[in-house]
Amino acid sequence: MLVSFLTAAIQAGTPLLFATLGETITEKSGNLNLGVEGMMLMGAVFGFQIGLSTSNPVLALVGAVVAASLGALIFAFLTVTLRANQTVTGLVLSIFGSGVAGFIGQKLAGKVLPNVVKNFFKPVKVPLLADVPYVGQILFNQDLLVYLGYIVIILSGIYLYHTRKGLNLRVTGENPAAADAAGINVSLYKYLHILIGGALCGLGGAYLSLVYVPAWQENITAGRGWIAVALVIFATWNPYKVLLGSYFFGGLDIIGFRLQKFNIRLSQYILDMLPYVVTILVLIAISLRRSKDNAPPKGLGEPYFREER
Amino acid sequence: MSKKVISSVVALVMMLSLVLAGCGGSQAPAAKTEGTSTDKAPAASTNAKTDVKVGFIYVGPANDGGWSQAHDEGRKYLEEKLGVKTLYRENVPEGPECEKAITDLIDQGCNVIFTTSYGFMDPTEKVAKQYPNVKFFHCSGNKMAENMSNYFGKINEPRYLSGIVAGMKTKANKIGYVAAYETPEVISGINAFTLGVQSVNPNAKVIVKWTHTWIDAAKEKDAAIAALDEGCDVLAQHNDSPAPQIAAEQRGVWAIGYDIYNPQAAPKAYMTAPVFRWGPYYVEQVKAIMDGTWKASSYLGTMKDGVVDLGPLTSVAPEGAKEKVEAVKSKMLDGSFNVFSGPIKDQSGAVKVEAGKALTDQDVLSMMWFVQGVEGKIESK
Numbered sequence: 001m002l003v004s005f006l007t008a009a010i011q012a013g014t015p016l017l018f019a020t021l022g023e024t025i026t027e028k029s030g031n032l033n034l035g036v037e038g039m040m041l042m043g044a045v046f047g048f049q050i051g052l053s054t055s056n057p058v059l060a061l062v063g064a065v066v067a068a069s070l071g072a073l074i075f076a077f078l079t080v081t082l083r084a085n086q087t088v089t090g091l092v093l094s095i096f097g098s099g100v101a102g103f104i105g106q107k108l109a110g111k112v113l114p115n116v117v118k119n120f121f122k123p124v125k126v127p128l129l130a131d132v133p134y135v136g137q138i139l140f141n142q143d144l145l146v147y148l149g150y151i152v153i154i155l156s157g158i159y160l161y162h163t164r165k166g167l168n169l170r171v172t173g174e175n176p177a178a179a180d181a182a183g184i185n186v187s188l189y190k191y192l193h194i195l196i197g198g199a200l201c202g203l204g205g206a207y208l209s210l211v212y213v214p215a216w217q218e219n220i221t222a223g224r225g226w227i228a229v230a231l232v233i234f235a236t237w238n239p240y241k242v243l244l245g246s247y248f249f250g251g252l253d254i255i256g257f258r259l260q261k262f263n264i265r266l267s268q269y270i271l272d273m274l275p276y277v278v279t280i281l282v283l284i285a286i287s288l289r290r291s292k293d294n295a296p297p298k299g300l301g302e303p304y305f306r307e308e309r
Numbered sequence: 310m311s312k313k314v315i316s317s318v319v320a321l322v323m324m325l326s327l328v329l330a331g332c333g334g335s336q337a338p339a340a341k342t343e344g345t346s347t348d349k350a351p352a353a354s355t356n357a358k359t360d361v362k363v364g365f366i367y368v369g370p371a372n373d374g375g376w377s378q379a380h381d382e383g384r385k386y387l388e389e390k391l392g393v394k395t396l397y398r399e400n401v402p403e404g405p406e407c408e409k410a411i412t413d414l415i416d417q418g419c420n421v422i423f424t425t426s427y428g429f430m431d432p433t434e435k436v437a438k439q440y441p442n443v444k445f446f447h448c449s450g451n452k453m454a455e456n457m458s459n460y461f462g463k464i465n466e467p468r469y470l471s472g473i474v475a476g477m478k479t480k481a482n483k484i485g486y487v488a489a490y491e492t493p494e495v496i497s498g499i500n501a502f503t504l505g506v507q508s509v510n511p512n513a514k515v516i517v518k519w520t521h522t523w524i525d526a527a528k529e530k531d532a533a534i535a536a537l538d539e540g541c542d543v544l545a546q547h548n549d550s551p552a553p554q555i556a557a558e559q560r561g562v563w564a565i566g567y568d569i570y571n572p573q574a575a576p577k578a579y580m581t582a583p584v585f586r587w588g589p590y591y592v593e594q595v596k597a598i599m600d601g602t603w604k605a606s607s608y609l610g611t612m613k614d615g616v617v618d619l620g621p622l623t624s625v626a627p628e629g630a631k632e633k634v635e636a637v638k639s640k641m642l643d644g645s646f647n648v649f650s651g652p653i654k655d656q657s658g659a660v661k662v663e664a665g666k667a668l669t670d671q672d673v674l675s676m677m678w679f680v681q682g683v684e685g686k687i688e689s690k
Contacts, residue, residue, distance in 0.1 A: 102400070215551055
């Protein structure tokens with residue numbers, strides 16, 4: 001009962017995990033990209049299209065990553081090179097992405113992925129680990145992308161907190177002028193991490209269309225990109241908390257269906273609101289505590305002009 | 310300075326491509342606006358046999374694998390049977406934008422318009438007033454005018470039949486039902502289905518999972534998995550994506566579709582589906598317009614009319630189901646069977662419809678209670 005709930009929560013949280021981690025990395029470079037929803041949709045539609053036409057699951061994922069990164073590239077060019085307003089550019093990217101996905105996806109509704117692709121994304125047991133009681137069933141009897149989720153979280157954690165380059169990235173986000181003075185190529189760091197962020201958002205979208213549902217439906221993300229933007233705050237820009245937060249939100253998403261039989265008199269509409277209520281509470285908590293660990297990157301949302309140093 | 314210019318140009322290009330992408334969704338080219346006065350429809354004579362051009366407005370993509378596709382199949386049937394020209398616009402949002410889509414079609418010469426979603430009702434009525442010579446049909450609403458009909462189908466009849474199939478198939482005696490919103494249309498569908506289930510398997514329960522959306526495939530999958538985790542071994546749905554069927558197939562159990570017959574998404578799980586077949590109604594109505602005998606009406610299509618039906622049973626449907634279904638269906642066809650005839654009890658066990666009595670169509674259209682055998686709550690009550 002609890003095992004099946006937690007197993008399902010991890011699956012429901014996985015698209016959020018990729019998108020939230022992507023946005024976290026983007027924001028670490030000091031750029032706020034609100035185009036997550038659009039990039040997820042681009043990843044979802046291109047991943048599905050390529051999976052359908054090539055029958056190659058790996059190519060499908062690569063396609064999703066490339067498509068979403070191209071979306072992120074537009075954002076990077078506008079906000080880093082041209083220093084356009086990040087909020088507006090992100091919003092435009094979001095609308096643009098859903099337009100592109102709608103256009104490409106017109107002919108995809110009702111199409112069925114080839115079995116090769118479907119089988120590739122079936123749950124796979126991790127030898128030994130899957131036999132651990134309870135935990136094994138929950139964590140290690142999942143599909144490949146869930147495992148990839150664990151891996152990218154750990155890699156990002158190591159990268160951000162235990163490598164020179166990760167430190168450079170954090171400096172770029174906190175204080176680009178100081179980073180520049182220290183000889184860090186600010187634009188390069190911003191570009192690179194906006195692209196990586198976009199790629200991860202694309203994976204999040206592709207998880208929905210290729211693994212979770214799997215089918216194409218217009219607007220398949222249905223607002224999950226926006227939840228991811230909120231989740232970044234919930235996770236206080238920390239990749240490990242991104243993992244916990246994503247699975248927690250995934251659990252909140254599905255708990256309503258599972259509480260019904262216990263006859264708890266709690267409206268499902270209240271449950272639908274919970275993720276957002278929790279995010280508001282976290283925002284309040286962050287601004288009250290003012291702890292350095294939980295603060296957003298100081299340079300977030302500010303374009304960097306070398307001349308103003 | 311110049312960078313600002315460049316950035317605004319790029320932003321503009323993005324916006325433009327968005328608009329183009331939006332337009333790409335419609336088969337009809339952009340409306341010609343020059344020289345068309347607003348209150349005159351071209352080619353409006355009703356007695357000329359050939360002068361009919363029919364326009365359709367869909368709320369989703371024409372190939373959505375569900376509701377809109379059912380209407381689009383009707384449109385193709387109409388083209389094939391009568392040889393009339395048709396146009397359609399897909400992905401039209403409910404609300405004022407619908408008016409523009411309708412007038413677009415009229416500008417392109419359409420003099421018969423079908424609008425196929427509940428939320429198109431008021432825009433259709435408004436445009437119908439402006440174009441008295443154009444004939445309008447609105448699906449699933451209740452407004453009428455001299456030049457505007459409304460129409461819908463009694464999908465509850467085939468839903469009952471699909472309940473028979475599900476009730477015979479389930480071994481766990483638990484059937485999951487993924488449903489969108491707590492509206493009378495959905496609720497009466499769940500009730501009809503449950504009555505069908507219990508007619509063959511009084512021990513079986515129908516567990517309702519509300520998604521509060523029509524369009525979120527992932528959420529439908531969430532709901533389906535929750536039902537499966539509770540031990541359901543058959544899933545039914547009143548949601549538009551095939552996600553519940555796919556979920557059933559992945560667990561090696563069975564499913565019943567909705568709107569159109571399409572086992573493709575989950576061939577190992579799919580047993581059948583209650584379906585709409587609008588084609589014959591469209592042909593009959595357009596023919597009447599061509600012959601000059603048409604009058605606005607309010608129409609609720611039945612199984613007898615062929616507007617609603619149960620799709621064929623696939624090879625995974627339970628043995629003997631076909632005979633059972635045929636027996637009840639033949640009674641529905643000769644009018645001797647009403648899905649909502651008493652005795653019917655509600656969830657608390659109180660008799661809501663006494664033996665010998667039956668609910669009227671009006672009662673069904675305002676139904677806000679569950680019959681016995683349904684496990685679930687109606688919150689908006």
